[in-house]
Amino acid sequence: MAALPVTGNRLLHWTIAALTISALATGYALTNNEPFSPNLLRTHLGLGLSAGLLALVRTIFWLAKEAPQPVFAVHSGLQQAIGKGVHAALRLVPLLLLVSGIGMIVISVSLEKIANGTLPGLAAFAGLPPAGLHHAAALLLAALIGLHSLAALWHWQRRSFTA
Ligand code: HEM
């Protein structure tokens, strides 16, 4: 499979980033707000599915070809290893959210109620194994994005670009 051109990689990166951050925000708003909003749940599912499916496309390119060329220069083997590990996790954790999110909907058999707006709340998902995985993966992803954004800011301030 051919590699994506640089502009394609960047477009994919920023589209996935915007969708993922919006899915995190709507997910936490959903579970921390009273009363329950069926529209917020539907918005979350749309954003989460789009983010997860695009992350799957990016992972397929990554596995079939290679990771995009780095933008920032790294100065030690440790820095390079941490960067590679964090980027790999940022590619894979959204897939866990995709699978666990779909798992919750399938196991709770709530798709029809979500579609017609009659789901009364989030009780249908409470205690389901994919719900525990979804919550843990969301927290891990939020922490990784925080670390990743700080690293990008740090590199950008030092103007440590590869070219
Ligand atoms: C404000 C948020 C973000 C900023 C400022 C940012 C910035 C960057 C920059 C500058 C790079 C290039 C680093 C290099 O290779 O030298 C990069 C790469 C990467 N970022 Fe982000 N990013 C953000 C959000 C995200 C989010 C939300 C995700 C995942 C859900 C993500 C996943 C990745 C991945 C996987 C790479 C490696 C290259 C690739 O596969 O596209 N980033 N990011």
Ligand code: HEM
């Ligand atoms: C990158 C994609 C996604 C992200 C970042 C994300 C993030 C989140 C977050 C942060 C929460 C709240 C968790 C908490 O309070 O601890 C949540 C809840 C939820 N998400 Fe997602 N999600 C994504 C994809 C999906 C998908 C694809 C589905 C279903 C198809 C889904 C279905 C749900 C449901 C049903 C809840 C409520 C769970 C409960 O009541 O325990 N999510 N999500």
